[in-house]
Amino acid sequence: MPGDWAIIAEGLVKRYLTYARRGFIRRERRIIEALRGVSFKVNWGEVFGLLGPNGAGKTTTVKILTTLLLPDDGNAWVAGYNVVDEPVRVREQIGVVLNVEKGFFWKLTGRENLRYFGMLRGLRGRDLEDRVDEVGGMLGLDKLGAMDKLYEEFSLGMKARLAIARAMLTDPPVLILDEPTLGLDPHSARGIRSLLVRLARRGKAVLITTHNMFEAELICDRVAIINRGRIAAIGTVAELKRLVTDTVPINIVFTGLAEDGLESLEKLVAERLGTPARISGEDRGYRIRMLAKPGEEDRIIAESISMLSSMGLKVHRVYVEEPSLEDVFIKVTGGET
Ligand SMILES: Nc1ncnc2c1ncn2[C@@H]1O[C@H](COP(=O)(O)OP(=O)(O)O)[C@@H](O)[C@H]1O
Numbered sequence: 649m650p651g652d653w654a655i656i657a658e659g660l661v662k663r664y665l666t667y668a669r670r671g672f673i674r675r676e677r678r679i680i681e682a683l684r685g686v687s688f689k690v691n692w693g694e695v696f697g698l699l700g701p702n703g704a705g706k707t708t709t710v711k712i713l714t715t716l717l718l719p720d721d722g723n724a725w726v727a728g729y730n731v732v733d734e735p736v737r738v739r740e741q742i743g744v745v746l747n748v749e750k751g752f753f754w755k756l757t758g759r760e761n762l763r764y765f766g767m768l769r770g771l772r773g774r775d776l777e778d779r780v781d782e783v784g785g786m787l788g789l790d791k792l793g794a795m796d797k798l799y800e801e802f803s804l805g806m807k808a809r810l811a812i813a814r815a816m817l818t819d820p821p822v823l824i825l826d827e828p829t830l831g832l833d834p835h836s837a838r839g840i841r842s843l844l845v846r847l848a849r850r851g852k853a854v855l856i857t858t859h860n861m862f863e864a865e866l867i868c869d870r871v872a873i874i875n876r877g878r879i880a881a882i883g884t885v886a887e888l889k890r891l892v893t894d895t896v897p898i899n900i901v902f903t904g905l906a907e908d909g910l911e912s913l914e915k916l917v918a919e920r921l922g923t924p925a926r927i928s929g930e931d932r933g934y935r936i937r938m939l940a941k942p943g944e945e946d947r948i949i950a951e952s953i954s955m956l957s958s959m960g961l962k963v964h965r966v967y968v969e970e971p972s973l974e975d976v977f978i979k980v981t982g983g984e985t
């Protein structure tokens with residue numbers, strides 16, 4: 649049932665027709681395939697990330713889900729309503745943040761802007777005032793002094809917070825945000841991320857797009873990697889990382905080695921432990937990085953420590969590196985963007 653899911657995208661296709669200038673008068677018709685069959689589902693209560701590089705199709709997907717653009721093929725439902733057949737119903741269910749710098753009045757304060765948009769959405773009187781205060785507090789606009797500041801004096805961080813506050817005015821069950829932290833100062837970005845997670849924990853569905861792998865890893869319960877209009881992989885961050893765990897990088901930081909011993913130690917470790925090994929300088933000492941196959945991490949760690957110790961070297965730290973979402977991205981897209 650469509651309503652069991654907060655968002656369903658099913659085989660979305662979108663083509664843009666463009667006319668590229670060729671010389672002074674001639675124009676060439678070009679079709680850009682922005683989406684080539686995009687499918688995914690978003691659960692209630694989760695932060696879902698659509699992760700991909702510029703031009704991947706993130707904004708196009710968001711515009712279709714928010715009824716701003718019709719798909720050429722495929723279908724989508726938001727809170728059970730079809731984006732093509734029931735756009736008004738869909739809009740009642742969603743809070744949208746598209747371009748954080750667009751659509752506000754420069755000569756009004758944060759509060760006046762929120763009041764205006766609250767009235768447009770049917771809020772009046774005490775309800776309106778309460779709700780404006782509430783979302784202003786939720787986004788930290790009050791503490792920043794932005795409620796009574798003119799919009800034209802806002803920092804980008806304040807603008808982004810106001811855009812999300814506006815999206816929250818009617819307390820919609822589904823939030824859809826296109827790169828909400830793009831270009832923000834770390835403090836604002838962090839505040840917004842933690843708010844999105846809190847909202848999801850309260851049962852809302854939050855869809856964000858981002859090209860920031862770090863951000864996706866930090867706050868998304870599940871991620872869909874999108875590239876060139878196609879979904880390359882979907883899963884929890886842990887599931888996606890398992891796609892690249894055919895090797896486990898192990899690092900040992902140590903001191904006591906003379907410079908001319910580097911190469912022979914690399915060779916020795918590789919030979920005796922049967923794993924590729926690379927030594928690099930680190931923190932007045934060295935770091936040896938070995939690649940273990942899954943399951944042999946413990947043996948490699950134990951043997952390499954005893955080997956280094958027996959050579960009179962001092963081991964300071966051992967850590968197993970986690971693969972990053974970037975490793976996953978490169979693997980599932982074949983490195984092409
Ligand atoms: N209005 C448009 N006209 C023509 N091409 C467009 C338009 N909007 C987006 N595109 C193209 O569609 C592709 C996907 O764009 P977009 O959805 O904006 O990607 P993203 O948000 O991931 O950067 C890109 O190749 C982009 O250049």
Ligand SMILES: [Mg+2]
Nearest residue numbers: 706707708826
């Ligand atoms: Mg975009």
